[in-house]
Amino acid sequence: MGVTTSNKELSTSVIKCGEAFTIKLSLAAEPDIVSNPTDIVLVLDRSRSMAGSPLANLKSGAKRFIQIIDESTDSEHDGHIGNGSHIGIVSFATTATQDTQLITSVEDLNAAVNALSADGFTNHSDAFEKAIQLFNPSSTNEKVIVMFTDGVTTVGDNAAPIAAAAKAQGIIIYCIGLSGNGGIDEQALKDWASDPDSSYVSITPDDEELYKLFEDLARNISKPGATNITITDTVAPCFKIISLSAPTKGTASLVDTNSLRWKIDELGVSKSEGAVLTFTVEHIGPCSGTLVVNDSIIYDDDEGNSVTFPSPEITVDCGTDVFPETCPEPVDVTIEGCNDSIEYDAGDLVMESLGRILQLSVTLKNVCPNKRVALAAIVTEVGSDGTEHKRGLKTMTIPAHTGDSCRDVTVRCIKFVLPEDSDVQRTGDNGICEKRCLKARFISHYIDNDFDCYDVII
Numbered sequence: 001m002g003v004t005t006s007n008k009e010l011s012t013s014v015i016k017c018g019e020a021f022t023i024k025l026s027l028a029a030e031p032d033i034v035s036n037p038t039d040i041v042l043v044l045d046r047s048r049s050m051a052g053s054p055l056a057n058l059k060s061g062a063k064r065f066i067q068i069i070d071e072s073t074d075s076e077h078d079g080h081i082g083n084g085s086h087i088g089i090v091s092f093a094t095t096a097t098q099d100t101q102l103i104t105s106v107e108d109l110n111a112a113v114n115a116l117s118a119d120g121f122t123n124h125s126d127a128f129e130k131a132i133q134l135f136n137p138s139s140t141n142e143k144v145i146v147m148f149t150d151g152v153t154t155v156g157d158n159a160a161p162i163a164a165a166a167k168a169q170g171i172i173i174y175c176i177g178l179s180g181n182g183g184i185d186e187q188a189l190k191d192w193a194s195d196p197d198s199s200y201v202s203i204t205p206d207d208e209e210l211y212k213l214f215e216d217l218a219r220n221i222s223k224p225g226a227t228n229i230t231i232t233d234t235v236a237p238c239f240k241i242i243s244l245s246a247p248t249k250g251t252a253s254l255v256d257t258n259s260l261r262w263k264i265d266e267l268g269v270s271k272s273e274g275a276v277l278t279f280t281v282e283h284i285g286p287c288s289g290t291l292v293v294n295d296s297i298i299y300d301d302d303e304g305n306s307v308t309f310p311s312p313e314i315t316v317d318c319g320t321d322v323f324p325e326t327c328p329e330p331v332d333v334t335i336e337g338c339n340d341s342i343e344y345d346a347g348d349l350v351m352e353s354l355g356r357i358l359q360l361s362v363t364l365k366n367v368c369p370n371k372r373v374a375l376a377a378i379v380t381e382v383g384s385d386g387t388e389h390k391r392g393l394k395t396m397t398i399p400a401h402t403g404d405s406c407r408d409v410t411v412r413c414i415k416f417v418l419p420e421d422s423d424v425q426r427t428g429d430n431g432i433c434e435k436r437c438l439k440a441r442f443i444s445h446y447i448d449n450d451f452d453c454y455d456v457i458i
Contacts, residue, residue: 003029003226003268003305004217005174007198010293010312017318020242020282023293025233025309027275028199029225029268030142030172033072037084038142039102040069041131044116045149047093051118054150054178054207061214062089062113065146068218070106079106084141088134089113092127093120094155102134123156124149128192132166142272143171146217147192148210150178152185163192172272173200176213180205196248199274216306225268226301231277234259234295238287238316242280249275258295288318320367320401320409327413355419362414362442364398366406372447373398377414382437391438392416397447 011022030036042062050058066087067077074082081087086102089112099112127147135143145166153159163173175189190197202213229250235241240257250264262277281293290313299307331346360377367373376395380388394414401409418436 002032002303003027003301003307005199005202006299006307006309007202008294008297008309008312009198010314012314014315014317015283017288017316018283020280021314022278022280023235024198025231025262025277025279026196026198027226027229027231027264027267027307028194028196028273029305030272032225033069033083033085036142038144039086039088039135039139040144040146041088041090041102041134042066043096043127043131043145043147044089044091044113045093045122045127045151046091046116046118046120047122047151047154048119049122049151054210055116055118057207057210058148059113059116061210061212062148063110064211065214065218066106066109066113068215072218080104081106086141088131090127090131090134091116092123092130093118094123095120096123096126096130098130098134102136121154122149122151124153124159124188124192125157125162128159128162128166132162132169132171135171137169143169145171145173146176147173147189148176148178149184149189150180150207152183153188160188160191167194174217175201176210176217177201177203178205178207178210179203180207194272194274196274196276198276216308225266225273226264226303226305227266227269229262229264229267229299229301231262231300232259232296232298233262234297235281235293236291236295238283238285238291239281239293240284242282244280245278247275247277249273252277252279283316286318288316290315320403320407355417356436358416358418358438359412360414360416360440361410361412364409364411364444367398367401367409368406368446369403370400370448372400373409373444374447375411376443377416378441378443379416379418380439380441381418382439388439391418398444400448 005028007026009024015021044058044062046055069085069087070079070081071077073085081104086104087109088102089099089109090096091099100108103109131145167173172194173192175193177184177186177189186203189201193200204213235258241254241260244252244254244260247262249267250262252260252262254260260279264275267273267275292311292313294311297309333344335342358379364373374395375398376393378393379391381391382388398409398411401407
């Protein structure tokens with residue numbers, strides 16, 4: 001069958017600046033269907049939510065799947081599935097029906113798919129039971145269920161024990177999910193599917209992608225496993241790879257901080273197999289927002305399997321920092337080689353004061369988006385007698401942030417110059433070495449608001 005599924009998953013969808021997360025690469029492969037005859041049951045959801053384009057695209061995808069199996073089993077598009085393989089159709093809504101037995105006629109299979117109409121609820125347990133009943137327990141053929149669904153279970157028993165019993169009998173289960181029709185239970189699909197679930201589960205929010213998902217699965221069925229696999233995964237520049245776990249098959253090594261190489265001698269040559277590699281990635285750099293994690297991922301094997309990995313995204317929340325005052329500009333001074341000393345005129349410096357510099361930072365909590373904030377910082381100094389002396393007042397406008405919701409805004413480096421020759425009574429007379437006790441107070445409010453005053457005439 002070749003490589004049947006490929007997946008790339010993130011351990012989380014949101015991180016903060018500089019945090020790490022894990023990435024899981026998965027592959028699954030099957031032996032060649034010509035030399036390893038296979039009985040396949042397509043289990044197709046025809047519940048009410050499939051009405052319209054989802055059902056039309058499902059029919060196109062299922063018929064394309066049947067066509068490719070037809071061609072791959074005997075190298076001809078002759079309307080007959082050859083070399084001992086069969087396909088059966090089970091469809092389900094409130095209950096499931098065996099629309100065909102395990103047969104070889106492409107015409108009869110297509111007719112069963114074309115006859116599907118959408119109505120009713122969603123009964124996954126009955127669908128699995130009807131599919132399992134189609135298999136001949138005494139047959140030595142590989143047994144595969146391809147479950148397609150667009151929703152959660154709404155009627156019937158829990159399907160997990162039935163799927164588990166099927167897998168215990170050696171039946172391989174693939175799950176294809178359409179998440180755009182009101183949502184699916186992704187964990188349920190993973191529980192039903194063969195392990196590792198990341199290799200046997202594919203989910204798309206777009207029903208137009210169903211044709212491609214069914215086509216890719218069927219195309220790879222015609223190929224014999226995969227040998228001499230090399231996967232080179234490069235993460236985007238905003239991330240770096242910090243560690244690798246040992247893969248379940250093959251070996252993995254770092255190429256550099258952004259790239260890794262995973263090599264597998266063979267996968268799925270004599271039996272259905274999955275392989276998983278997990279590695280840890282850390283966010284770096286100033287980039288934030290919704291970021292694509294992949295820079296590139298390249299797959300190669302001796303059989304020429306067509307393998308495409310998804311390109312997941314992650315949201316990086318770096319908060320909002322405001323720097324109302326800039327740092328002083330440096331003056332460049334160069335001392336040439338072999339010079340012992342140099343005199344350099346650094347220009348004029350306008351002195352603000354003599355004394356110490358206090359830099360304050362404050363975090364404004366739960367600032368709503370698209371609203372500017374007026375902020376005042378007040379500094380006083382406390383003398384040894386407890387009297388407070390005014391040392392400065394600064395007011396500033398904090399720009400509005402454009403986040404999706406209220407967030408904390410940190411204002412950094414509000415500078416105050418504190419002269420030493422002040423009117424504060426201190427305990428000693430140690431100049432710059434004397435301890436100084438200060439108090440800082442802050443006042444803030446929104447500048448922008450939604451209030452409008454209208455004249456009312458009664």
